[in-house]
Amino acid sequence: MALCPVVGKLLHKRVVLASASPRRREILSNAGVRFEVVPSRFKEKLNKASFSAPYAYAVETAKQKALDVASRMHQKDLRAPDVVIGADTIVTVGGLILEKPVDKQDAYRMLSSLSGKEHSVFTGVAIVHCYSRDGQLDTDISEFYEETKVKFSELSEELLWEYIHSGEPMDKAGGYGIQALGGMLVEYIHGDFLNVVGFPLNHFCKKLAELYYPPKPEDVQRVKHDSIPTVDTFENPSDVEGGGSEPAQRNPGSGEGEGWGPCAPGAGGSLVEAEGDPRARGTKEAAKCNRTAETLPPFPADLLELIEGFKASKALFTACKLKVFDLLRDVAPQKAVDIAGNVDASLYKTERLLDFCTAVGILEKTEQGYSNTELANLYLVSDSEDSLHSFIMRNNDHTWNLFTHLEFAIQEGTSQPRRALGKEAEDLFQDSHPQSKETQLQFMRAMHGLTRLTAHQVATAFNLSWFTSACDLGGCTGALACKLAQEYPHLQVTVLDLPNVMEHASCFQPHGPEAAQISFVSGDFFRDSLPRADLYILSRILHDLPDDRVHDLLSRVSGSSKPGGSLLLVEAVLDDEQAARVSLMQSLNTLVQTQGRQRSRGEYRRLLQQHGFCDVQVARVGDTLDVFLGTRAAP
Numbered sequence: 001m002a003l004c005p006v007v008g009k010l011l012h013k014r015v016v017l018a019s020a021s022p023r024r025r026e027i028l029s030n031a032g033v034r035f036e037v038v039p040s041r042f043k044e045k046l047n048k049a050s051f052s053a054p055y056a057y058a059v060e061t062a063k064q065k066a067l068d069v070a071s072r073m074h075q076k077d078l079r080a081p082d083v084v085i086g087a088d089t090i091v092t093v094g095g096l097i098l099e100k101p102v103d104k105q106d107a108y109r110m111l112s113s114l115s116g117k118e119h120s121v122f123t124g125v126a127i128v129h130c131y132s133r134d135g136q137l138d139t140d141i142s143e144f145y146e147e148t149k150v151k152f153s154e155l156s157e158e159l160l161w162e163y164i165h166s167g168e169p170m171d172k173a174g175g176y177g178i179q180a181l182g183g184m185l186v187e188y189i190h191g192d193f194l195n196v197v198g199f200p201l202n203h204f205c206k207k208l209a210e211l212y213y214p215p216k217p218e219d220v221q222r223v224k225h226d227s228i229p230t231v232d233t234f235e236n237p238s239d240v241e242g243g244g245s246e247p248a249q250r251n252p253g254s255g256e257g258e259g260w261g262p263c264a265p266g267a268g269g270s271l272v273e274a275e276g277d278p279r280a281r282g283t284k285e286a287a288k289c290n291r292t293a294e295t296l297p298p299f300p301a302d303l304l305e306l307i308e309g310f311k312a313s314k315a316l317f318t319a320c321k322l323k324v325f326d327l328l329r330d331v332a333p334q335k336a337v338d339i340a341g342n343v344d345a346s347l348y349k350t351e352r353l354l355d356f357c358t359a360v361g362i363l364e365k366t367e368q369g370y371s372n373t374e375l376a377n378l379y380l381v382s383d384s385e386d387s388l389h390s391f392i393m394r395n396n397d398h399t400w401n402l403f404t405h406l407e408f409a410i411q412e413g414t415s416q417p418r419r420a421l422g423k424e425a426e427d428l429f430q431d432s433h434p435q436s437k438e439t440q441l442q443f444m445r446a447m448h449g450l451t452r453l454t455a456h457q458v459a460t461a462f463n464l465s466w467f468t469s470a471c472d473l474g475g476c477t478g479a480l481a482c483k484l485a486q487e488y489p490h491l492q493v494t495v496l497d498l499p500n501v502m503e504h505a506s507c508f509q510p511h512g513p514e515a516a517q518i519s520f521v522s523g524d525f526f527r528d529s530l531p532r533a534d535l536y537i538l539s540r541i542l543h544d545l546p547d548d549r550v551h552d553l554l555s556r557v558s559g560s561s562k563p564g565g566s567l568l569l570v571e572a573v574l575d576d577e578q579a580a581r582v583s584l585m586q587s588l589n590t591l592v593q594t595q596g597r598q599r600s601r602g603e604y605r606r607l608l609q610q611h612g613f614c615d616v617q618v619a620r621v622g623d624t625l626d627v628f629l630g631t632r633a634a635p
């Protein structure tokens with residue numbers, strides 16, 4: 001099968017999987033479908049006797065699951081998703097339908113009825129296309145089922161109970177999971193393996209093909225019915241403008257799609273063989289047109305996202321700059337015309353921006369107007385407690401400029417603040433280049449928001465309760481210090497940072513009881529003596545420094561640490577797939593901005609050891625940060 005199946009047709013739609021099954025989630029996301037998960041609340045209690053066949057029961061249950069989610073989402077937002085997918089898997093043996101066991105005895109009953117026999121696994125699937133018409137939910141439902149036959153070996157009582165005690169049967173139809181331990185019970189299967197696991201991916205793709213590429217009458221003879229076409233490109237304007245959300249709307253034989261040329265995938269059914277097409281015969285194009293789903297190159301969905309990503313970032317920056325989210329906080333939904341009036345912008349263009357924000361999930365749109373999502377209230381409002389507004393503005397006003405000079409940084413091997421901002425790299429964090437109060441505060445608020453995101457997890461990555469004093473070097477607004485003080489009531493924390501930072505630190509001082517545990521000290525950790533502490537902290541500092549300064553700083557910290565004292569280091573590392581993406585992006589950031597670099601976990605560990613910190617422990621925080629704790633050995 002081609003790597004670019006017709007699931008690409010779903011790329012521009014808001015797709016929801018109405019299922020709590022982790023297996024279905026995995027199968028669909030492995031296939032490249034982008035979707036949200038909203039588990040259905042439909043109780044699987046339809047009267048089995050009222051169905052003509054077991055598969056009809058599975059299909060109806062799948063449909064009810066999907067419809068439950070579609071109508072709940074529609075009621076909540078007055079905007080249902082474009083597509084809701086529901087599925088239901090059942091096992092049938094001897095005319096009985098087996099669903100998930102309710103307890104171990106039930107699992108035993110099911111598995112013993114399957115022992116030594118062939119049974120069928122049916123998965124019913126419903127694909128519900130949703131439309132909102134005059135505030136009412138309208139749906140087009142496509143459904144199908146797939147059957148796979150599975151034969152179990154004879155199962156001894158011992159094996160049966162051992163398997164039941166493993167816990168695996170409990171959330172699975174028929175009481176087994178073929179994809180895991182249950183695979184050992186299986187002698188053979190006939191049919192689609194993924195259907196047994198919970199989602200018949202191949203049949204699903206064929207169904208999508210039927211829906212999105214209905215054959216033109218004149219092509220019927222030539223279409224391979226059992227194949228899965230490849231996807232449209234973004235050049236199909238109906239997709240890009242969102243007008244393509246309705247399946248099977250093409251007027252057969254209307255010539256629609258010809259504007260994209262005879263070879264545009266999807267324009268005329270990409271599996272239709274081309275010999276009969278006079279436009280293509282004998283040309284290079286003809287060769288291309290003869291491509292089938294198996295030979296077309298993979299659809300570059302991730303690549304396109306990468307190519308277009310900057311536009312999405314800039315749209316977010318713009319909405320933040322216009323303070324759209326501030327405007328929508330704690331008020332009834334607002335119409336585009338009022339928002340545009342308030343931010344003093346063009347109505348039509350503001351509406352497009354608001355719709356984009358809705359599409360990416362940071363605004364909600366109802367008939368009453370636009371309102372903030374919870375995410376926007378938490379992070380995009382400029383003065384919320386966890387606001388990332390300044391971080392976003394810093395990216396807009398500062399980092400964006402620097403990144404437009406990335407090519408120079410790479411070619412010349414130098415950072416680019418002079419070219420981009422008219423400053424030297426070393427001036428970026430120094431007093432020597434006075435910044436306006438607003439710029440300084442924006443930088444500090446940006447750091448504050450970013451640090452707060454992981455401060456609690458960093459503070460609790462290790463048990464630090466036996467330390468009585470800590471010093472956060474370059475601790476800026478004290479966001480981490482504050483969490484440490486809250487977590488460890490006996491800890492006194494000093495925040496050390498440059499005078500130009502400390503000048504404004506009072507704006508961020510906590511008001512709770514932890515305020516008494518925190519003191520702010522103005523100084524330069526390269527020049528001034530470090531405040532005395534049992535625990536020093538360097539959180540996201542080292543990667544911004546050139547190697548010689550890293551060693552300089554670590555030896556100063558080491559020199560100030562008493563034997564038994566510790567250093568807590570926080571950095572994104574290079575040798576973890578998840579963290580590496582962030583870390584490498586940070587590398588590019590340092591490349592254009594400063595002279596630092598990212599390191600692997602091993603390198604950070606060695607750096608600590610080299611500077612006298614032993615017994616280095618590492619903990620992962622969130623998806624991307626490593627926290628290292630090293631103890632100062634006696635010199």
Ligand SMILES: Cc1cn([C@@H]2O[C@H](COP(=O)(O)OP(=O)(O)OP(=O)(O)O)[C@@H](O)[C@H]2O)c(=O)[nH]c1=O
Nearest residue numbers: 019020021023088089172173176177178196197198
């Ligand atoms: C035979 C078999 C089944 N399953 C799982 O059994 C659940 C069926 O139950 P369901 O009611 O269709 O789904 P659910 O898990 O309750 O989720 P929901 O869609 O929310 O109803 C699904 O999970 C399937 O993967 C496996 O993981 N492996 C197997 O070999």
